[in-house]
Amino acid sequence: MSFRIRGLPAERFSKLFVMSDEELAQHNALRMIADGRPAYPCRISLTDAQANEEVILVHYEHHPVTTPFRSSFAIYVRPGEQTYDAIDRVPEQLRRRTLSLRAYTGIGMMVAAEVVAGTELESGVERLFALESTAYIHAHFAAAGCYAARIDRA
Secondary structure (H helix, E strand, O other): OOEEEEOOOHHHOHHHHHOOHHHHHHOOEEEEEOOOOOOOEEOOOOOEOOOOOEEEEEEEEEEOOOOOOOEEEEEEEOOOOOOOEEEOOOOHHHHOOEEEEEEEOOOOOEEEEEEEEHHHHHHHHHHHHOOOOOOEEEEEEOOOOOEEEEEEEO
């Protein structure tokens, strides 16, 4: 089964990168410098920041639905990144982590969930899309619980 993984739209965050630290604070955001650990996953490009790269940590509503499953969390974004958008390809950022996959109906009700190693992402996606009621899947980093990417049928 073909699937499409997308990062967040770059233009949604562009204004953050020109803000001062004081202005960022007013938007519940923080400028940081990556220290080289794979702990700064950009949700736009679905790549990890390298040492000494600037990232913005910001609160983001990744599931703006009118159901009890409405959800938001902190995410990292990097300046100058292009939105990841690929069919039947898994970015290395997701491959290297344990993921929580959450399947939702078209109105945003969760119908199933499972935890998979990133190396097994395709099999988890296939199982969740085998459910007729699954309209889309959200991948989350299992350890921190934060949103990683959206997965749709291709």
